[in-house]
Amino acid sequence: MTQLNALTIADARDKLRKGEITATELTEACLSAAEAAAPLNAYIAMTAEQARAQAAAADARLKAGDAPAMCGIPLGIKDLFATRDVQTQAASRILEGFRPPYESSVTQNLWDAGAVMLGKLNMDEFAMGSSNETSVYGPAINPWRAQGSDAALTPGGSSGGSAAAVAADLCLAATGTDTGGSIRQPAAFTGTVGLKPTYGRCSRWGIVAFASSLDQAGPMTKSVRDAAIMLGAMAGHDPKDSTSADIPVPDFEAALTGDIRGKKIGIPKEYRVDGMPAEIEKLWSDGAAMLRDAGAEIVDISLPHTKYALPAYYVIAPAEASSNLARYDGVRYGHRAKIRQGEGIVQMYERSRAEGFGPEVQRRVMIGAYVLSAGYYDAYYKKAQKVRTLIKRDFENVYAEGIDAILTPATPSAAFGIGEMADADPIRMYLNDVFTVTVNLAGLPGISVPTGLDARGLPLGLQLIGRPWEEADLLNTAYALENAAGFAHHAQKWW
Structure with missing residues (x-):
């Protein structure tokens, strides 16, 4: 039998509703896994008492038949989200000891849906970084190891703790935030799914701000279906956030048919950057072939201002x-x-x-x-703001021509070693965001889906970029890609 902490949200939900397991049993399995995973440094604070109380309340709701999809699901929460009476430090010394007397809107939505908080997760300081090495708590460690090597690898950043915890089954899913790729890049480095919604889909209220016009919360999960379920609970209009969109939240899970026949998928020529590794190039072409085989039409497109995205960002x-x-x-x-x-x-x-x-x-x-x-x-x-407008217009023009989604690599490489870029020119680290920042500048939804392994056995992801507010359609395309890729690899436990 699968260990309870290794379940997906969808599987756990079904077992909870059938009474095969309880939220308390599920929570205890995750707490035990998290406490035994100290070498990963994914959690910076455990909230075991709160988790047990929330699990007991979820069990009561399940027994009464009042159980939303996230009811009883144990989650890890990135240290950027304000959690009432629980340390919220944004991985920075400057907020040492801060325990907010309020709850962020996203986490409140999750608790209202019956989810369980296991603890707070490591991250780059104030979400500024691509490797989780700027954290005051020290780096989170990727549960994946390269074949034949014991070298510690980065889980990516800034949501590195979230990615490591999900990949190592220390929680069923986690919250992340994405300002320039901070959900999608760590997801790609850890073989997990990371969804950055349309700007305004999830409230920013109660999330420590980095760059207010770019920040967006999203789910980090073990599957595309889980991302759809969790986003449904996280999203919604919030009067406390002036950038929150008053748009109905659809049933994202119901959109997952896997049928993408007739969809037009764009391949932007500008994403073929100099020095791109051959295995990333192959992954990209293989991904396009998978979508073509699923019935989509693959179309070459141009996003001419892409080359200015990184400097503008x-x-x-x-x-x-x-x-x-x-x-x-x-x-x-x-x-x-x-x-x-x-x-x-x-x-x-x-x-x-x-x-x-x-x-x-x-x-x-x-x-x-x-x-x-x-x-x-x-x-x-x-x-830079003028360039941002031009980048947004590039996407608008492409979508106006009937493109439904855009396929690109998620990262320029697989996970690199802890300390490998620490003493290098910081620009080298910034280049990790080359495929992801355009999505934030244009306010679009984007998702990273694990689709293969590199020569060293490390996970690689592809990114799909969708139309604004059409996360349901984007998730369905990602679901088709996930099914075609059949990525079933897991990190081998060494911790």
């Missing part, structure tokens, strides 16, 4: 970050440095921020402050 995101993080000054929020004799408030501000923020956050805050400063605003920030 790394102007806009740090600019918004420097603005959002200005409040963490040791007075209004966060860690406060001890005032030394003869120092004034300015010195206290400076030392509080220097002590509280890690090097990558400091770097991005300085870049952001620079591009917003007098004399440079027009040259950098304003120009």
